[in-house]
Amino acid sequence: KDIEGEIINCLWNLKKAGCYAESTIEHTGYILRRLQRICANLLEPEEIKEILASHDEWSQTYKQSITAAYARFTTFLDIPFEKPHYKPPEKLPFIPTEKEIDQLIAACGPITSTFLRLLKETGIRSGEASKLKWSTIDFERKTLRVVPEKHGRARELRISDTLIAMFNRLPKDSQKVFRSIAKTMRCSFAKQRKRIALKLNNPRINQVHFHTLR
Secondary structure (H helix, E strand, C coil): CHHHHHHHHHHHHHHHHCCCCHHHHHHHHHHHHHHHHCCCCCCCHHHHHHHHHHCCCCCHHHHHHHHHHHHHHHHHHCCCCCCCCCCCCCCCCCCCCHHHHHHHHHHCCHHHHHHHHHHHHHCCCHHHHHCCEHHHEECCCCEEEECCCCCCCCEEEECCHHHHHHHHCCCCCCCECCCCCHHHHHHHHHHHHHHHHHHHCCHHHHHCCHHHHC
């Protein structure tokens, strides 16, 4: 219970710092609580390093992510922590065909398909897309203004008639275009993506993520 309180305080401290994206704060909380679930003592850095060393099934990328999240926690509590170094192997990104992307967008529900179309057309981050407000869309000029994430720059982007029509089909009962946060949207998308991959008999569809469209 005491550690959970420290986790909450750490996440709140990250939010107050103003330099961390919401997705980073959420991910930090997820990692810390997962370490707790496997009986790790978050106050003992050497124990965390032993857990990282013993889990050979975890990828270098995942271990690097855990290390970064835990380092934010130890910095908050002023606990000395010498981070182990992990070097993820270089690999080429998965690039789906445009036909596969369009099939995926067409087969998703109206909210998810609009979200995906927005990512495809603009290349903005999923976190930026999830914060989009109706007031930032200019239906006359067919543009939208993007509130930046991760030290990005504010920008105005042109969008297509197709995306405008998709926006017009969504309910406008909230200030935000997409009421779900990016994490919830991602879970819903994963379920729809799996169903569509099975229906199309194309397992490549399951490799498409929000960042793939970016």
